[in-house]
Amino acid sequence: MTAPLRAQSVPPTVPGQLVLKLRPGQSLAVLETALQTLGAGPLTQKFPHALPPSGERPGSVELREIYQFRTAADLNKARAVLLATGAVEYVEPLYIRQPQYQPNDPFADSTLTSLTASQYYLKQIKAYHAWDITRGDSSIVIGITDGGVRLTHVELAPQIKHNYADPINGIDDDRDGYVDNFTGWDLANNDNDPGYDISIVHGTLVAGVAAARVDNGQGIAGLGNQCRFLPLNIYPNTPTGTFAGIEAVVYAADHGCQVINMSWGGPGGYSQFEQDAMTYAAVNRDAVLVAAAGNTNADLDFYPASYQHVISVSGVDNTDTKASNATFSHRIDLTAPGISILTCYGYHLANGGGPADNDYTAVGGTSFAAPLVAGAAALVRRQFPNYNADQVAARLRQTTDNIDALPANAAWAGRLGTGRLNVLAALTRANLTEARVVSSAFAPARAAYAPGEIISLTAAVQNLLAPVAGLSVTLTSLSPYVTVTAASFAAGNLGTLGRADNAAAPFRLAVAASGIPLNTRATLRYRLTAAGGFQLDQYVDLILNPDYVVLDANDLRLTLTSRGNLGYDNIFGTVGAGLTYRGSGNLLSEGGLLLATTPTRVSDRLRSSRGQMRQSFFSLRQATRQQPGPRADQEARVAFQDSVPAAGAAARSVGVAVRQRAYAWATPGRRDFVVLEYSLKNLTADTLKPLYAGIFADWDLPTPDGAAHNAAAYDSLRALAYSYALGQLPPPATPAPGTYAGLRLLRGGPPAVYSIDGNAPAGSPVRLADGFSAAEKFRTLSSGTARAQRTAGLPNGSDVMQVLGTRLARLAPGDSATVAFAVLAASTLAQLQSSADAAAAAYATVLPTRTAQAVAGFSVYPNPTTGLLHVEISPDFGLREIRVHNALGQLVRRQPASGAAAAISLSGLAPGLYLLRVQGTSAVVSETVEVR
Structure with a gap:
């Protein structure tokens, strides 16, 4: 049975830090201008000493083209700017992965009465007999990527793998880029002390399970026995430190760890950067990667355990029943005991006041199932030295004890991997196939x-x-x-x-x-x-059946979501296909519907503050696409609404239901635009007066030196808000597709436009660097055109956005009104203007009962009429002629006109609806009129 898409949380990220990967053959010089526009700090090569890909290792990956940088720009903006250069493969945040630690009270379980009994799991996984086959070897090193380790603990001190090629002398003797990395490394704080941090004992606990000293006459025995471990701290304990789990995996692989344990992670947040690092460690460096599957008690993807080339380990108790908190899924490879695991502690204060070096505690969670598998992998590497990392993983999977048949595991059958770890079988079973x-x-x-x-x-x-x-x-x-x-x-x-x-x-x-x-x-x-x-x-x-549709009948390919957004359904640009034009890259970083009545009553699903997204709209009916549609070659339908303000409460939403229709045509002359029509119904008990409605568009138009060199302007004759790319190649070079893009108001009241400079200084009326507040959104919708900010980004170009909207004077309870826009793209301004006119004509002709355009000063009255009809329009329009068509499209009246006003008699026409078309110098506007 198919389950619905599981909700995936977004892990926390390192503030202000991003990574990018160059495409093969590209130079950093291509990114210089784009990075300047983002205010980005210098690029730092992430893994300068990484091993290059090898033809002898199919699937090996390149890490030397990954760079880290600091920027105050948000992720979706940085991604759009850098991807637009064509030189970057991906731009991603640095996720902070959490340790999978669920401690219980030490020795609380009645079975934990002695050290022998406390390690019940060694018998359960056949460790004692396995040690008769091999006890490992000090040349096999397990990388413990975790919190700092108590390096002086009696069980751990003898087991540490030291780097004798780089003793403590202030010199990078082995020239690996790390000074005095004699005892591992602290990747989080960038120093050579991966030792104990009293606030994070997790690393000590994990190291003890995998590598505690054996035959020392005290304490516990680590499953790896004679194998050593390399301590690598990944959690910060200084103000400048950052989570460094991924960096530690690469470090471990580059420094000879044949097995790497990762008892940390989180649900969701797939990262290609992280996958690249896993592939590098497993394929380029041939390390066996083992990770905790998480303590979620849910069927979900958990990273890094769910990445390719990683052994995902879930947990069971001493009866082989799935641990109550353990993750289960088809991505699990196998399980291991994860309940009441006794291990090194190094936390209790000794008589001298410091942490003890000989104490122990029982802990639970997949964090402690994973190092058991890591220890087993180390033994398998010793027993089968010719195996590569994939073969070690295969042997561990194919020698488990199947636990699906246990009645207690019936609910998770098929989602606990191949079974529970059996170390003896992994070392001895012959003729295995996988x-x-x-x-x-x-x-x-x-x-x-x-x-x-x-x-x-x-x-x-x-x-x-x-x-x-x-x-x-x-x-x-x-x-x-x-x-x-x-x-x-x-x-x-x-x-x-x-x-x-x-x-x-x-x-x-x-x-x-x-x-x-x-x-x-x-x-x-x-x-x-x-x-x-x-x-x-x-x-x-x-x-x-995604929660969005893509209109792709013509040269403009546009995503519409079920909650009012354009391009993408989230601010990360990962759900949806964006907006492209004639094979261009994505041109729209973020877009969507804006509604407002006051500075505090605003509804949208756009950015707000601190990287968050407002969630005003919820779907009433998912976006659907029809091809062909009754009125266009391709049509879409969407229905959504915001919440209805409660009586007597301070209203923060508008209270409107929206039915959205979209139209795209494949015919010549109509291939450069998509028409968006919104029917707005007042759900409240009060008249909305006025109601503002508009579209927000964060354009990212490609230029030779980066997507943030854009400018914005307004064509008042057409009610056309548009953006364009600066820095184009000089003639006779052909302008790139998507050099111009914009929005035209086709129906509604008086237009409003607001062009926004994304790099506006502090104190600007609208400044998106510190978020997009409800008051700022209201300002962009309500400023009209006379005093509004109509241009942005000049003279040198910037990251620009625009709001094009309209003002509906009143909307009574239960009443509906319609507004419409065209989304356009072109290679030149003349083409964009021509497409805007074509969009107005298409909307007027194909949809004869709908108004096709709003132009400053354009009004028709009285409507309905019994005879004479007056037309008023801006003098800039260049009025030339008035035409009237009946419902069949037949011309029934025609009259030349000029100036700013004219009148035409409709006397003698049969009662009904007619289409009035007003021709200007370079545009046509329309209105539906009723004759009585």
């Missing part, structure tokens, strides 16, 4: 798939252990909303480390045409089978 899918590629490659889509899936498999015969891969949909039509391929016979794929005949998938719940996660199961009874299940997910 082939697995190592990559999955969907085509078309999308973040989510709409109902009715057809998808192909290419899978690559690799055999990791003993040669297999007759390997077959069968794909099954576990979702009722996906049908697999080409369901299997024969990989055949594969030797050890042999590979095969189905690129010549991919799997074929069909998404159901209807009935799919919103944002459904569909799970597909790979079942690998081979001669001799081998069977392995793996899983891959895809998202169906």
